[in-house]
């Protein structure tokens with residue numbers, strides 16, 4: 001862990017643009033660094049709304065408040081079909097490879113089980129048909145199909161993981177949504193539309 005005094009010295013040297021960049025990623029900072037960042041905002045005379053932003057971004061959901069939010073997410077409308085059945089978190093992997101070209105898409109979704117079934121079938125069939133055609137694909141295709149089967153068997157455990165990731169990644173947006181008394185659906189929709197990673 002980098003000593004806080006070293007971080008302080010670095011922050012003092014950064015220009016305002018760099019400080020703004022750090023502010024935008026505040027949710028990933030440890031608690032003492034958040035305090036230091038707020039000191040730096042004050043010292044530089046930057047807009048105090050930035051402190052408010054940092055406070056909201058790092059006001060994580062814990063305990064019963066988190067459980068309440070999980071329940072609210074599960075009972076939201078499915079952004080895929082518009083139905084009101086219970087939502088779960090899913091990870092879909094699709095591998096397409098050919099000779100030296102290899103692409104692994106990982107896609108996290110919080111949707112209803114009917115929509116998940118068709119997406120799962122689509123991603124597994126695509127991987128089964130198109131995953132094998134390169135050296136890394138030969139190894140990754142069966143491993144990925146097996147991990148998909150494990151996820152299907154341990155649905156609840158994997159669902160909790162995806163929903164937890166959603167909450168931690170969107171703390172600030174969800175807090176602002178609560179303040180504005182608007183619905184979670186917009187945040188769920190942009191989460192479901194986002195491609196998480198393209199692994200090599």
Ligand SMILES: [Zn+2]
Pocket residue numbers: 078079080081082083111112113114115116
């Ligand atoms: Zn659905």
